[in-house]
Amino acid sequence: MPKYIAAIDQGTSSTRFMLFDHDGQIIAVDQKEHQQHYPQSGWVEHDPMEIWIRTQEVIFNTLQKSGIHPSDIAALGITNQRETTVIWDKTTGQPLHPAIVWQDTRTDAICHDLARESGQDRLREKTGLPLATYFSGPKIKWMVENNPRIRDAIKNGLALAGTIDSWLIWNLTGGKNGGLHITDGSNASRTLLMDLQKRQWDKELLDLLKIPESILPEIRPSSQVYGEARGILEGVPIASILGDQQAALFGQTCYKPGEAKNTYGTGCFMLMNTGQQPIASRNGLLSTFGYQLENQPAVYCLEGSIAISGALVQWLRDNLGIIQKSSEIEPLARSVEDNGGCYIVPAFSGLFAPYWRSDARGVIVGLTRFVNRGHIARAALEATAYQTREVLDAMRSDSGIDLQNLKVDGGMVVNDLLMQFQADILDVPVIRPRVSETTSLGAAYAAGLAVGFWKSLDELRSKWTPDRTWSPSMPTDRRDQLFRGWKKAITRSFDWTTDHNDG
Numbered sequence: 001m002p003k004y005i006a007a008i009d010q011g012t013s014s015t016r017f018m019l020f021d022h023d024g025q026i027i028a029v030d031q032k033e034h035q036q037h038y039p040q041s042g043w044v045e046h047d048p049m050e051i052w053i054r055t056q057e058v059i060f061n062t063l064q065k066s067g068i069h070p071s072d073i074a075a076l077g078i079t080n081q082r083e084t085t086v087i088w089d090k091t092t093g094q095p096l097h098p099a100i101v102w103q104d105t106r107t108d109a110i111c112h113d114l115a116r117e118s119g120q121d122r123l124r125e126k127t128g129l130p131l132a133t134y135f136s137g138p139k140i141k142w143m144v145e146n147n148p149r150i151r152d153a154i155k156n157g158l159a160l161a162g163t164i165d166s167w168l169i170w171n172l173t174g175g176k177n178g179g180l181h182i183t184d185g186s187n188a189s190r191t192l193l194m195d196l197q198k199r200q201w202d203k204e205l206l207d208l209l210k211i212p213e214s215i216l217p218e219i220r221p222s223s224q225v226y227g228e229a230r231g232i233l234e235g236v237p238i239a240s241i242l243g244d245q246q247a248a249l250f251g252q253t254c255y256k257p258g259e260a261k262n263t264y265g266t267g268c269f270m271l272m273n274t275g276q277q278p279i280a281s282r283n284g285l286l287s288t289f290g291y292q293l294e295n296q297p298a299v300y301c302l303e304g305s306i307a308i309s310g311a312l313v314q315w316l317r318d319n320l321g322i323i324q325k326s327s328e329i330e331p332l333a334r335s336v337e338d339n340g341g342c343y344i345v346p347a348f349s350g351l352f353a354p355y356w357r358s359d360a361r362g363v364i365v366g367l368t369r370f371v372n373r374g375h376i377a378r379a380a381l382e383a384t385a386y387q388t389r390e391v392l393d394a395m396r397s398d399s400g401i402d403l404q405n406l407k408v409d410g411g412m413v414v415n416d417l418l419m420q421f422q423a424d425i426l427d428v429p430v431i432r433p434r435v436s437e438t439t440s441l442g443a444a445y446a447a448g449l450a451v452g453f454w455k456s457l458d459e460l461r462s463k464w465t466p467d468r469t470w471s472p473s474m475p476t477d478r479r480d481q482l483f484r485g486w487k488k489a490i491t492r493s494f495d496w497t498t499d500h501n502d503g
């Protein structure tokens with residue numbers, strides 16, 4: 001009997017491969033970053049081939065380090081950065097364009113035109129999404145309109161399109177020699193092309209964006225044996241697909257309506273399980289697909305998506321050189337007592353939830369000669385916590401549910417200062433589970449369920465154990481004062497690209 005479940009987590013900044021045992025403990029892992037390309041202001045691209053190569057490298061290294069053989073692996077789950085879009089040629093296996101990343105804002109004009117043509121409400125009704133540059137459909141439209149090779153490939157029946165899950169699975173299952181072209185609802189629901197209730201590509205939306213259904217993957221449940229891997233994981237059943245935020249929800253065992261998690265990675269994403277019906281948001285959240293087990297009804301979520309959180313730490317490191325490593329931000333932020341009146345609004349890709357303002361751009365406000373590197377570091381961390389507070393407030397209003405605590409995960413939750421500040425600014429305890437790699441764990445759980453490695457959601461739930469809790473300790477006056485400052489700062493980021501037309 002194979003003893004392990006594997007997961008590929010293809011994130012915005014890096015790719016991980018992990019092996020889990022039956023207790024849900026990590027047995028082996030490898031991780032590699034890939035290059036971020038910023039060819040123009042507001043554009044963000046990845047090289048799909050680099051992503052596929054990094055994926056194979058982390059698989060190879062993990063197997064090598066652990067001495068585990070593919071035949072020891074009962075199933076493989078795939079989880080991925082969502083919305084990032086690839087179009088490739090099915091005969092050559094080559095991408096026809098760099099992947100357009102979820103943070104990329106080049107489709108702003110397309111989104112405005114679509115809004116004029118169809119109205120925001122119609123799209124939101126069908127898809128649960130606001131019309132924003134974040135989503136995949138407009139990215140596909142942009143590539144079709146701007147790349148003649150893609151138009152030719154479509155005309156000749158050679159083009160395939162998809163999110164990163166589809167790209168990886170197609171390659172893992174043989175690529176140009178018969179690779180599977182599939183996705184699941186958690187990814188398809190982020191395209192602006194899927195009817196959220198029916199969980200099918202929608203003809204009206206496809207016509208509106210002029211995208212032929214033939215280039216899109218088949219939408220399958222999130223947990224099911226789709227086929228076997230070829231090559232480096234020869235013979236391992238591929239048995240789950242989940243967008244990374246839905247995977248984290250699954251790994252945090254938020255299986256009941258009202259249960260929520262917040263993941264702090266490149267961006268920050270809070271998802272609350274809303275049960276078997278989508279809830280329309282009145283407060284700038286997304287109504288989105290959560291997961292669907294085989295032969296089970298789909299589960300929906302409310303989501304607050306924040307585009308930039310850990311990415312701001314990377315920006316301090318890579319663009320300003322204030323720190324050399326992400327981990328250095330905490331001691332630097334601790335070198336001062338508070339933010340010194342300084343706020344950073346990291347609206348690098350406009351603002352996502354709850355504002356959805358594509359005209360916003362990043363600002364640093366409250367600068368005086370008193371403000372130093374420490375204050376900037378502190379303001380950068382605080383920005384994530386304030387944005388999360390805005391999302392939690394919206395979630396309370398939409399769902400009527402007051403969260404008793406917030407389950408957290410992702411690369412930033414090692415930051416003690418941020419987690420304490422988060423608890424303080426929310427006035428809600430923040431809990432980190434023992435296995436904080438919940439994204440990979442969620443994909444592994446969904447794959448393990450499909451092959452009978454784990455038997456039930458209750459069995460998975462019993463494995464969730466807390467590691468650390470941060471309890472709120474900030475006086476109310478102080479919390480309110482800080483948050484008022486943030487609310488003022490955020491208005492300073494608005495109306496930037498409209499007036500200056502500078503991307």
Ligand SMILES: Nc1ncnc2c1ncn2[C@@H]1O[C@H](COP(=O)(O)OP(=O)(O)O)[C@@H](O)[C@H]1O
Nearest residue numbers: 011012013014265266310311313326327411415
């Ligand atoms: N100690 C730290 N404090 C704050 N942020 C951190 C720390 N360590 C890593 N990060 C940030 O966490 C992010 C990586 O988290 P991860 O969950 O791996 O992201 P993703 O899944 O988006 O690739 C990076 O943006 C990095 O800057």
Ligand SMILES: O=P(O)(O)OC[C@H](O)CO
Nearest residue numbers: 011012081082265266267
């Ligand atoms: O790669 P992450 O963890 O920042 O997640 C990206 C999201 O899926 C974008 O929607």
